[in-house]
Structure formats: C-alpha cells, structure tokens
Amino acid sequence: MQSVLGKVIGPTKVEVHDLNGRVALVTGGALGIGFEVSRAFALAGARVIMVNRKEEQGDDAINKIKSEKADAQVEWKHCDMGNLAEVREVFSKIRESEERLDLLILSAGINTNQYGEDADGIDRHFGVNWLGHFYVCNQLWPLLRKTSKMPNTPAPRVIFEASEVHRMAPSNVHFGSLEELNNPDIDGTQLYARTKLAMILGAKYGLVKKVIEPNGDHIYALSVHPGAVNTAMQQQWKDAYPGITGKLLTAAMLFVGRNPEQGSYSALWAATAPEIEEKNMNGHYFNDPGTPGKESSQASDPNLGAALWDLSTRLIKQKLGEDALVDWNATA
Template identity: 70%
Template structure:
C-alpha cells in the first residue's frame, strides 16, 4: 500500500539511491533476503563490493542471480552463516576478516520476526541469539577491519559505517528488562512481540552505549555506528505472525502488515541513508537512532538508559565467553 501511495502521491520515505561506491566493501547480514537484499542490491548497483551473509543457500543463489542480471559487472558473493550459532559466527567472520582488505559498510539486517519462544544452537532465546547476540559478535570479529579502513588510501575517505536494522517495535520490549543474565533472557513466559521488541531495543542500545560510547569514543576510532527503523515492511517474514499468534489474530496481523506495509525497497532507504549520507560524519551523529532517512527517532526511556546499555554490554561479553571460552572476543582496540 505504501509503495502505491509513494508512486501516485509522493507520500512515503525519501528514496535513497547511492550512485558511486566503487572501491568500497560491504558486509550485509541477511543480505540475500527482504530488506537486506534491497540494501545489497542498491550498494552493488553503485559499484560497491557486497558480501551477503544468510543461512539459506537458495536465497543466496537467487539474490546473486538477480543482482547480476540487473548489474552484470556487480561484485557480489554469498556466504553461509547461522547467526544463532556463535561458533559458526566466529569461523565465518574470522575468515572474512582475514581475506578482506577493507570494510566500509557493515549492515546488521539478519533476523527472525515476531514468533514463538524457542532456543538457538547455543541454548539462548532464538530471537535474542539471532537478532542481537550473533550480530554483536559479528561486530567484534570485524572491528579490526573497520578501524583499519580509514587509514587506507589518500586523502580523507568517508568513515566506515555500522548500521543496525532496529525498529519502532523496541517499544514492545518488556517493561522490566534488565539484561542481567541468561535466566532473564530465556523466559518462555514472554509473548512473541515482547521477545522481538527486546532484540530491537538491544540493537539501539548496542549502537548508542556499546559501540559509540565504549569502543569508538574510547579508542578514538573513525567509525560510525547507528540504528534505523525500516518501517513496517511487507516481506515474507510477515508470515511469521501466523506462527507467533495461531488462529485469526495471526492471520489478521499478517494481512494488515502485507496490506499496509512498505515494500522492501522502501524499507531499505533508512539504512542506505545512514550508510552514505555525509551528515552522519559532518554532524558526528554517532550512536543515533533514525526512524526514516534524515529523521531522528524518538527512543523509549529504556533505549535512552546508559545503565541498561552497560548491563547489555556486560551480558553480551559474558554470554559469548560462556559459550566459546575466555578468548572468544577480540580486543576492541586490536589492529587488523
């Protein structure tokens, strides 16, 4: 519906179509499907080298074929990774870190939509594991490459960007969230919307109080981390409402999202703007949350709580080390 309105009336998010990104490199989790695919497609069409990371091989094959059919010279590839498996995340992204010379754009778009409670390969709530913790670990494994990139080449190239696909659904996070331990995270009594909303809250907190405050500011890294709301987008993920709320409620929610949501291309505009707008660096908008291109979002009190951000950071470190060992995390100040 919103895509039709935009075409006929101009109402909708401001379109963003990058033009010249030759020589730049992007890694996009969830990059072969939905909003992530549209981000990959747009970056590749502008000459950026794009590595798409997904769990399903058929999505990767189709995404590459589609992009190359539209842009025959596109430099795109697909890599398999289940972000709900921390050991696999370490293996895959260590490999990327070691074979890439630079990284200009890191887009954290992978995830599962609102759905019933379950656990991932590490025994962690699958919403939290896939949508948040796996992507926190991706950032850690690729950080040396991000902080190295600004020193490459002549002059002062644009600073690398890390963009999280968060959501206004962060407002649905449980009111009593504390990020104190795994027992709190693995709570089967939380509803599907609360489970999903908590992960989007975590993304906003990670960009703002984790990467921007604890890493970038501390290390004086020339890297920008922001989170964005893509809008309610009518991708196939909306079918998960039927699983989250069996019966007529789930069917009605799916219908509403598909009928009135944005199309995936519109859903990509916020992230593409955050990746490429000079305003991010010119105005030092590190850690910001945007609800549309060039539109600052209004976070909840939880998303503006530095103590909650600190608790999330400590829990993230603890969970990764508990699952993979004390040496699992790279030093955030390490050089590539």
C-alpha cells in the same frame, strides 16, 4: 498501502552513487530489506558480501543483481546467526581475507515469533537479532579500524536494522542474566521488541561509548527503523499467534507495509548520507531517512546499555571460552 502511496506519503527515495572501491557486508543480504541494500550497493559499484543461512537465497540474489549489472561484484556466504561458533568461523575468515570493510549492515533477523532457543541455548530472538550481530561486530572490528585509517577514505559505518517496535519491550528488562532472557512466558512481540531495543542501545551505548570514543576510532555506529515492510518475515505472525489472530496480523502488516525497496531506504541513507559525518551523528537512531527517531526511555538509558554490553560479553565467553572475543583495540 505504503508501497502503493510511497510517492505521496513517503518514505523519501534514497539514491546511492559511486561506491567504487568500497566493500560492504550485509547480513540477511540475500532476502527482503537486506537484498535491496545489497542490490543498491552493488549497482553503485561496491563489492558486496551477502550472508544468509540458505544457499538458494544467495544464488537467486546474485543472479538478480547480475541481471541488472553483469559485472557487479557480489558474493554470498553461509552463516547461522544463532550459532556463535559458526559466527566466529565465518567472520574471522572474512576479517583475515579481506583488505577492507567500509559498510556493515546488520539486517538478518527473526520477526515476532514463538519462544525458542538457538544452537547456544539462548532465546533465539536475542541470539539471532542481537547477540550474533554483536559478535559479528567484534570479529570484524579490526578490519573496520584498518579501513578507517586508510587515506582519503570515508569513515566506515555500522548500521543496525532496529525498529519502532522497541517501545514494546518488557518493562522489566534488565539484561542481567541468561535466565532473564530465556523466559518462555514472554510474548512473541515482546521478545522481538527486546532485541530491537538491544540494537539501539548497542549502537549508542555499546559501540560508541565502549569502543569508538575510548579508542578514538573514526567509525560510525547507527540504528534505523525500516518501517513495516512486506517481506516473508511478516508470515511469522502466524507462527507467533496461531489461529485467526496471526492471520489477521499478517494481513494487516501486509496491507499497511512498505515494499522491501522502500524498507531499505533508512539503512541506505544512514550508510551513505554525508551529514552523518558532517554533523558527527554517531550512535543516533533514525526512523526514516534523515528523520531522527525518538527512543523510548529504555533506549535512552545508559545503564541498561552498559548491562546489555556486559551480558553479551559474558554470554559469548561462557559459550566459546574466555578468548572468544577479539580485542576491540586490535587492528587487522
């Protein structure tokens, strides 16, 4: 419905211009919202690196973009965000091989679905939607810092695709332990909501408060709500709630949802709007282009944000070793 009535009820269309010379990386960049972000960046002249699990998605995305702009600078890399060792391998190579990184859009994810564990034995929603992206940020931070110090260069931006569904996170979230995360009795919607809460907290109280401000980094970390969007992810409602309930939820989401291009507008605005830097809107959450979101009380809790950061750090060290994290003060 929103996809049909977009010109009447929004969201406001976001046009991206003149990104020549800049480099963008988009997780989930070959499909759905991520693809539309990748497409907009590439058509505006940026060099774009898309990261997904399935090679055929990457090939198809590149072909679609090049059909609109034959000389588009776009490439694809494989990575399973639910495999921390693979995240380290893929993104450390990107850090070492690239000269700069201006825009990092964290869009890969699992929608509401049944409980399961990823390759590291962690709730797969948390592992893919948050922890993998936390580790991506860590692996790429020296490159972002390097870019931020380049002359005549806008501040790099990191954008998390969060959601208004963060309000449905379990009321007893503490981010205290792996045992808390790995609870198969938690409803699929709450599992998903907990990860979107983590993204808002991770931008505001993690990257901004734990890294950017202490380091004096000229980098912006933001989170956005794309809206309910008609992508393949909506089919996961059928997996989360088998039977008629899941079918009805999928149908309802597809009926009211935005199309993927409309779903990309919040991230595109946050990644390129000059007022982010002009008004120093670091750590902010937006639920539409230019529209500040109203976080839940959990998403406004600095103690919960600190607990999330500490748990994320502990989990990565437990799974990959004490030296798994790159020094947040390092520069490529």
